[in-house]
Amino acid sequence: MKINVIGCGYLGTVHAACLATLGHEVVGVDTDAARVQRLSRGEAGFFEPGLPELLAQALGSGRLSFATEPTPAEVYFLTVGTPQVADGLAADVSFVHAAIDSILPVASLDAVVVGKSTVPVGTAAGLVDKLGGRALVWSPEFLREGFAVADTLHPDRLVYGLPDDPATACRAQNALDQVYESMLAADVPRLTMNYATAELVKMAANSFLATKISFMNTMAELCECTGGDVTLLAEALGLDARIGPLFLRAGIGFGGGCLPKDIRAIIARATELGVDDTVSFLHHVDAINQHSRDRVVDRALQLLGDEPEGKKVTVLGASFKPNSDDIRDSPALEVADRLHDQGAEVTVTDPQALFGVHRSFPHLHTESDITAALTGAELVLLLTEWQEFSHLDPQATIDLVERPQLIDGRNALNPRAWRAAGWRYTGMGR
Ligand code: UDX
Secondary structure, eight states: EEEEEHHHHHHHHHHHHHHHHOOEEEEEEESOHHHHHHHHHOOOOOTTTTHHHHHHHHHTOOEEEEESOOOOOOOEOOOOOOOTTTTSSSBBBBHHHHHHHHTTTTTOOOOEEEOOOOOOOOHHHHHGGGGGGGGGOOOOOOOOSSHHHHHHHSSOOOEEEOSSSSHHHHHHHHHHHHHHHHHTTOOOOEEEEHHHHHHHHHHHHHHHHHHHHHHHHHHHHHHHHHHOHHHHHHHHHHTSSTTOSSSOOOOOOOSSSSHHHHHHHHHHHHHTTTTTGGGGHHHHHHHHHHHHHHHHHHHHHHTTTOOTTTTTTEEEEESSSOOOOOTTTTTHHHHHHHHHTTEEEEEESSSSOHHHHHHHOSEEEEEHHHHHHHOOOSSEEOSSSOOOHHTOOHHHHHHSSSEEEOOOOOOHHHOHHHTTTTEEEOOSOO
């Protein structure tokens, strides 16, 4: 099919490349001319395992190209960002409106528009008039950074939020079924529903995941004051099929471009709808998450003897999670920054994210070599569980540091092995 993907950020770039490898003729559209040039050379501009190879393959096939303006197509995917507004909790949907404005001059009346951006419930219904009869589907995306290619090509489910009018809904569904033909043939579940439900699926999924993490972080604190071990608690909980083993890792909490923004956007939307009490627990989820970062800062200051000035602190990890160079709302960098503010001499190391650290935190010292970063440290904090860090040898690293003190902010290391090697190991609730 002839497809345009409007907005070539994280989601759009991956989506465009994946659809081209499925055999469609795809144009990725972005208003940023420099980005379009870079993408046309096969450079994503961010780290995502498997994406460079996929882009090269798709560009090489001749089925993927990039442009600054939309072109005539059968299906238009909207994959623009919906960041948190600067002066509140709500999501800014202005890029979605701008994307629709940009396609109207070229999209024929039988074109199908598919919204994938995460939007507050009620947004899709408000866009219908603007589309002047073109069919609109709201089909949220659930990809995780670090696994974006696999999540796009082999999703857990496809969600179609369809228009009320049966004939338009049928036309839209048929078009989208054709786009995802190979996935449907592979039995990926496809759920059809109305716009509001589809919009809520995404908001609910991210709120639920955030709640799971904050719940475990409260359990971590309970473990800490009672002598329990939250990693064993999580293992035991996870064996209950009703709970499941995933997203139960306690630590310094969640960050990134989605979970923090989405729980705030759902609070903002519920407030607009007059049902803010219903989601008030999400304020606690957010506060617990912040508290998890505070706890690590407090512990670090304690270990530095409450005199952090001039003390050498090494932070392992800058990205908000491993296998990503994304530093948006990164818990690791907030902790590093706050220790720097307290006067510590902070060195940050990360396998992929140091470029972003230079740009956004120019005052933090960075070091790409782990050995150099650890040398002379009086306190080490593991804050993003990259394999490079979780596989460190406690015996080999102890000789590098000035004082063998370690905070494992992700419970990624084996406490027994590190303590046996002579480290003063502190985990999160264990
Ligand atoms: C999330 C959703 O998972 C995805 O479905 C949606 O499309 C976009 O938002 P992502 O932001 O890539 O994906 O990251 P995710 O893997 O969900 O992790 C979010 C944060 O939670 C990270 O900071 C991670 O370190 C943290 N986390 C995750 C925990 O602290 N504990 C866990 O058990 C799991």
